Amino acid sequence: MIDLSDLERDTITELINIGVGRAAASLSEMVDQRVELTVPSISFVQRFSDANLIAAPHEVVSAVTQSFNGPFKGDALLVFPERRSLELVRRLLQVDVPLDSLSDLEQEALMEVGNIILNACLGSISNVLGHPINCSMPVFRKCETRNLMPDYSPVDAPDAETTAPFLLILHVQFMLRENDIDGYVLFVMDLDSIQTLKQMVQRYLAHALS
Amino acid sequence: MRYGNQIPPEDGTRKKPTRANMPVDTGQVENTGASNPGAQPQPAANTPAPASVPEAGPDTGHPAAIAGTNPRSTACKPASWGAELYLTLLDASDVGVITIDQNRTIMFWNSWMEKASDHKANDVIGKTLGDVFGDAIPTRLHNAIRDCLSLGMPAMISPSLNKSVLPLRPLPQFAEKFPQMQQSIRIQPVRIAQSTQLCSITVRDVTLAVQRDQLLRRQAAELAELVTKTRRSEDRTRAILQNTIDAILVASEDGTLEPLNARAQELCGPQGDPEIKNIIRFLLPDSGNTPPPKPPSDRLLTDLGTGVIEILACPANGHNIPLEVAISHFTAYGRYHYIITLRDISQRKRHELEIQNTMQELENSNAELEQFAYAASHDLQEPLRMVSSYTQLLARRYKGKLDDTADEFIHYAVDGTRRMQRMIDDLLTLSRVGRHGKPFQAVPLAGLFDAIEANLKRADAAPAGNIMRAPDLPMVMGDPSQLLQLFQNLVSNGLKYSNPEHAEVRISAREFDSFWRISVSDNGIGIDPQYHASIFEIFKRLHGYGEYAGTGIGLALCKKIVERHGGNIHVESAPDEGSTFHVDLPKDHSVV
Numbered sequence: 001m002i003d004l005s006d007l008e009r010d011t012i013t014e015l016i017n018i019g020v021g022r023a024a025a026s027l028s029e030m031v032d033q034r035v036e037l038t039v040p041s042i043s044f045v046q047r048f049s050d051a052n053l054i055a056a057p058h059e060v061v062s063a064v065t066q067s068f069n070g071p072f073k074g075d076a077l078l079v080f081p082e083r084r085s086l087e088l089v090r091r092l093l094q095v096d097v098p099l100d101s102l103s104d105l106e107q108e109a110l111m112e113v114g115n116i117i118l119n120a121c122l123g124s125i126s127n128v129l130g131h132p133i134n135c136s137m138p139v140f141r142k143c144e145t146r147n148l149m150p151d152y153s154p155v156d157a158p159d160a161e162t163t164a165p166f167l168l169i170l171h172v173q174f175m176l177r178e179n180d181i182d183g184y185v186l187f188v189m190d191l192d193s194i195q196t197l198k199q200m201v202q203r204y205l206a207h208a209l210s
Numbered sequence: 211m212r213y214g215n216q217i218p219p220e221d222g223t224r225k226k227p228t229r230a231n232m233p234v235d236t237g238q239v240e241n242t243g244a245s246n247p248g249a250q251p252q253p254a255a256n257t258p259a260p261a262s263v264p265e266a267g268p269d270t271g272h273p274a275a276i277a278g279t280n281p282r283s284t285a286c287k288p289a290s291w292g293a294e295l296y297l298t299l300l301d302a303s304d305v306g307v308i309t310i311d312q313n314r315t316i317m318f319w320n321s322w323m324e325k326a327s328d329h330k331a332n333d334v335i336g337k338t339l340g341d342v343f344g345d346a347i348p349t350r351l352h353n354a355i356r357d358c359l360s361l362g363m364p365a366m367i368s369p370s371l372n373k374s375v376l377p378l379r380p381l382p383q384f385a386e387k388f389p390q391m392q393q394s395i396r397i398q399p400v401r402i403a404q405s406t407q408l409c410s411i412t413v414r415d416v417t418l419a420v421q422r423d424q425l426l427r428r429q430a431a432e433l434a435e436l437v438t439k440t441r442r443s444e445d446r447t448r449a450i451l452q453n454t455i456d457a458i459l460v461a462s463e464d465g466t467l468e469p470l471n472a473r474a475q476e477l478c479g480p481q482g483d484p485e486i487k488n489i490i491r492f493l494l495p496d497s498g499n500t501p502p503p504k505p506p507s508d509r510l511l512t513d514l515g516t517g518v519i520e521i522l523a524c525p526a527n528g529h530n531i532p533l534e535v536a537i538s539h540f541t542a543y544g545r546y547h548y549i550i551t552l553r554d555i556s557q558r559k560r561h562e563l564e565i566q567n568t569m570q571e572l573e574n575s576n577a578e579l580e581q582f583a584y585a586a587s588h589d590l591q592e593p594l595r596m597v598s599s600y601t602q603l604l605a606r607r608y609k610g611k612l613d614d615t616a617d618e619f620i621h622y623a624v625d626g627t628r629r630m631q632r633m634i635d636d637l638l639t640l641s642r643v644g645r646h647g648k649p650f651q652a653v654p655l656a657g658l659f660d661a662i663e664a665n666l667k668r669a670d671a672a673p674a675g676n677i678m679r680a681p682d683l684p685m686v687m688g689d690p691s692q693l694l695q696l697f698q699n700l701v702s703n704g705l706k707y708s709n710p711e712h713a714e715v716r717i718s719a720r721e722f723d724s725f726w727r728i729s730v731s732d733n734g735i736g737i738d739p740q741y742h743a744s745i746f747e748i749f750k751r752l753h754g755y756g757e758y759a760g761t762g763i764g765l766a767l768c769k770k771i772v773e774r775h776g777g778n779i780h781v782e783s784a785p786d787e788g789s790t791f792h793v794d795l796p797k798d799h800s801v802v
Contacts, residue, residue, distance in 0.1 A: 030350055030371050066364075093370050097427050098434035105416075105423045108394060109370040119363045126361055137364045137396060 004044070008201050012125075013042050016170055019124030023117045031092045036175035037117070044194075045167045057146035061085075062102065064114025064140055068122055070133040071200065072193035074165065076122060078114040078172075080183040082142065085110055088183070091176045102142075111138045117172070121185060129200045149188065166194045306378075306413030312359055312406050314338045323413070326378040326391060339376075346377045354397045358409040367395035369416050370423075376413065384417045392420040457533075457552040463545055465491055477552065481527040485509065489521055490550055493535060520555065532559045576644070583641040587634045594634065598627035629761075636763035639695070640748070643770045648689045650775075655683035655697075655728065658690070659717060662698045666705070677701060680718040686726055686795045688775050696771045697730065699764045700791050704732030706758055707789075725777065725797055731790040737783040745781065768793075 004012070016039055024037035062085035064078045080088060082101070089106045090097060092113065097103070102110060115138045126133040141148075149165075168187035173180050189197070300307055301320045309318035315338055319331040327334075327342075334342045339351070350372055354365035367375055369392040378391040396412045451458065457474035461467050467487050469475040477486055489505045511520035511532055519535040536551040601623040609617055659679055666677075686693070697717075704715040716731045737745060737752070744750050748766040768791075772779040776796045783789035 026350065026353065030348075089370075095427065097430055099426075099430050103423055103426060105368070105370045105419060108366070108368040112366050112368040112371050115364075115366050119357060119365065123357055123361050123363055132362045134362050134399070135364055137398065138366060 004198065007205060008198065009042075011201050011205060012168075012197075013039070015125050015128055016042065016121055018128075019120035019122070020117065020170075020172065022124065023120035026116055026120070027092070027113065031094070033092075033094070033177065035092070038173045038175070039170050040173055041171045043169050045169060046165075056081075057144065059145050060142060061145050061148065062107075062110060062140070062142050063148060064111050064118070064138045066115070066118045066122075066138050067136040068133045069135075070126070071129075071131045072133075072189055072196040074187060074189035074193055076118045076135075077148070077186040077188070078117055078183060079148065079186060080110075080181070084181050084183060087179075088113070088174060088176070088181045091174075091179065091181070107140055111140050114138050114140075117185065121170075121187075125197075129204055131200065165190050168194075305415075306376075306411075308339075308411040308413070309400075310339070310355055310359070310409040310411065312408075314355065314359070316342070317408070326413075326415070327376065328379065343377055346374070348372060348375060351375055351395070351397075355409050355411075358397050358399050359407055362399040362401075362407055364399060365397040367393070367397070369394055369420050378413070378415075380417050381415070384421065387421065388417050391415055392417040455554070459490065459550040459552070461490070461494055461548040461550060463547075465494070467491065467550075474552070477523060477525065481525060483523040483525050486523055490535070493519060493521075493537065494548055494550075495537075523552075531556055580641045580644050583637055584645070587637040587641065590634055591631075594627060594630055598624075598631060601627055633761045633763070636761045636767070640763055640767050640770060643692065643767065643774055647692065647774055650687050650689060652685045653688050653690045653693055654685050655719065658694055658697060659683065659701075661694060662701055665698060666702060676705070676712075676714050678714065678716045680716075683717070683719050683728075684721070684726055686728070687797070688795065689771075692771045692774065696768050696793065697728070699768050700730040700793075703764060703791075704730060704734060704789070706734075706760070708732050708734030722794075725794045728793045728795065729790050730793070731788060733788040736785045736787045737781060737789055738785050739783070742781050742783065746779070 020037045020039055024035050027035040027037075060082040061079050062082050063080075066076050068074060068076060086100070086102060086106075089102065089110050093106070093109060097106075118138070119135065122133050122135060165188045168189070170185040170187075172183050172185050174183070300318075303320060303322060306323040306326060307318065307320040308316060308323060311317050315336050316334050319329075319334050324330055329342055339347050339355075350367060354363075354367065357363040358365060374390050375393050375395055376391075378393065379385075380388045380391040384391075392415070394414045394416045398410045398412070400408045400410045402408070451471045454471055455473065457477050458470040459467050459474045459478070460470055467478070467490060469478045476482055485505065488502050489509055491502045492505055505521075509522050509524075511522055512518050519537075521533050521535055523531045523533050525531065532555050533552045534555045536553070538549045538551075540547055540549065601620060605620045605624050608620070656679070659677075663677055701715050701717070705713050708714070712733070714733050716729075718729050718731075720727045720729070741752055745752065746765045746769040749762040750766070751760065751762040769779055772793055772795070778794040779791065781789055781791050
């Protein structure tokens with residue numbers, strides 16, 4: 001397991017919150033209604049199967065993914081159960097469509113929401129840490145939770161402990177017109193990257209405290 | 211193709227005008243510090259671009275480089291054909307392509323953008339988007355470009371979340387509904403070798419998709435509404451069906467019976483009548499090739515072919531239930547179906563029985579009463595005749611031999627017996643109406659009234675000419691002697707209760723749908739409305755015996771005769787304004 005001091009963990013939380021706050025402001029302006037975004041919890045896990053998210057492995061989720069590259073690299077995902085994603089998009093667009101899957105345009109809107117939030121999180125880390133992060137364009141996926149990360153977590157591989165990616169999981173909550181919509185932001189990184197992140201946080205802290 | 215700066219061909223040769231505007235031709239051009247966000251890490255300055263990367267032009271993104279430049283790439287030499295090809299392709303692309311440099315100024319603006327925006331590349335290159343479009347550019351786009359240039363963040367701008375981004379003209383076919391082209395925009399960082407970060411903007415026209423999406427939404431909403439409505443109406447129909455007291459079944463052509471509601475399921479279920487389906491199949495007009503056997507006769511309560519079908523259900527769990535069966539049909543999907551409705555008529559049957567019993571009792575008691583009246587009046591005659599004979603004998607023998615008082619007493623006794631005699635006669639007549647009626651036949655009323663007039667004349671009760679008849683009196687069905695009695699009573703009553711000097715009785719007839727109304731009017735003393743009903747009661751007299759003669763049985767007799775004929779009698783009258791008696795006689799006596 002990755003061990004972070006309370007201070008390091010707080011720093012990351014703080015960075016994330018700054019980013020998420022910016023994303024909320026940006027969304028509010030775009031949709032012309034109050035959008036609040038909070039991160040009630042943040043956790044590190046080493047196995048995807050350890051995450052609360054996998055509690056319902058057959059639940060269909062909508063995911064917006066951006067890969068990032070730089071001093072630390074990996075994938076960033078914004079994940080909603082499909083129903084919640086429908087609800088979110090339709091609340092944002094302020095339309096009530098009796099369709100139970102996302103239309104193309106709604107899917108694109110969800111991608112933009114994901115783009116804004118993921119960019120904001122990555123951007124605020126990058127900005128504060130003074131390192132640019134190269135990101136890919138967002139990609140939309142709809143799948144069952146258990147298939148969310150097929151590329152990782154080789155089951156029972158002997159070296160699973162070292163090759164399995166680390167997950168930084170943010171529980172994000174949208175507050176829209178007095179309704180909460182819960183989703184997750186996942187940062188999937190390998191051990192090197194998480195170590196780099198830790199070092200960067202330490203350096204930042206050292207700089208900030210000196 | 212609208213590139214602000216010519217990309218240097220590999221051999222470094224450039225077209226003169228372009229080249230003339232190039233501030234330097236080797237090494238990296240530093241971004242002008244003032245306009246360059248500090249966050250951007252500097253590219254590796256002064257590192258010569260690898261030869262293999264032709265785009266590593268040092269001048270890339272320098273706004274000064276483009277001023278007054280003719281961007282036409284025809285300037286490219288044949289050797290730079292590769293770069294020219296890319297530029298041409300980019301220019302001819304079916305999406306809008308814009309490139310922004312670190313100073314936020316436009317470096318590239320393809321033909322698609324020229325058309326859609328009405329701004330020529332020459333006019334926009336070197337300017338910012340804000341310069342070109344003014345305040346129309348939303349913050350979202352500004353921020354996305356900023357993050358792209360400074361942090362290398364890509365962005366996408368969707369048409370749904372951003373109502374308008376670049377003020378571009380829609381294609382003519384959308385112009386009416388969409389004042390602005392609906393756009394899907396991608397913003398991507400590009401970096402040419404070691405050069406500074408550039409921002410590539412790709413604009414796609416998605417107006418058609420937006421229009422379709424709107425249509426889809428509308429239709430989905432309409433469909434959902436329709437579904438809701440249909441479901442509601444279905445629920446309602448089902449509720450009505452389920453809660454109907456009658457059992458309803460549907461039978462298809464092959465004779466399959468399907469209970470439609472709870473009551474039908476009950477009747478056909480395990481607790482119901484195991485025979486009921488067979489009985490129903492038997493009743494259906496055509497029940498397949500093998501008609502079911504005729505059910506036992508105690509199960510069919512009515513004869514077939516009478517139009518009313520009543521059957522007896524014998525459920526396993528209770529009392530037998532008489533059911534009325536109604537069969538209707540409908541055609542659905544080209545197939546014939548019967549709807550069978552079974553109505554529990556236990557209640558009605560019970561009432562019918564009660565009525566039957568009451569009727570029987572009534573008939574019995576009526577017969578007894580008539581018998582009694584007949585017997586009484588008949589048997590009373592015998593002693594009365596005795597009294598009458600001897601009082602008359604007394605009158606004859608001793609008149610004038612006793613004193614005056616005795617003569618007077620004898621006279622009263624004789625008169626009393628005479629009156630009693632008449633009453634008993636009338637009572638006998640009355641009791642005979644029911645018992646001694648003759649079969650009905652067609653009776654011409656004109657002839658009937660001829661006879662009445664003759665009778666009255668003979669009795670000297672009617673002066674000539676005071677009975678007036680309408681010319682066309684009809685034929686009616688009835689017992690001629692009773693009808694004679696009826697109308698003679700009414701006519702003579704009319705004459706009796708009128709001033710003999712100018713008494714007039716008028717007889718008329720009027721046809722109604724199902725009956726004839728024969729009216730007998732007089733100009734006599736009339737009857738107070740309070741007595742209009744009671745005058746038809748037996749022995750009812752409104753006047754003293756001295757004023758008008760009669761036993762008080764006449765109208766009771768009339769009423770009885772009319773009732774025997776299935777008709778009605780009523781009076782219209784007011785004191786001193788004469789009376790009109792209306793007798794309604796039905797035309798059709800089948801029910802009597």
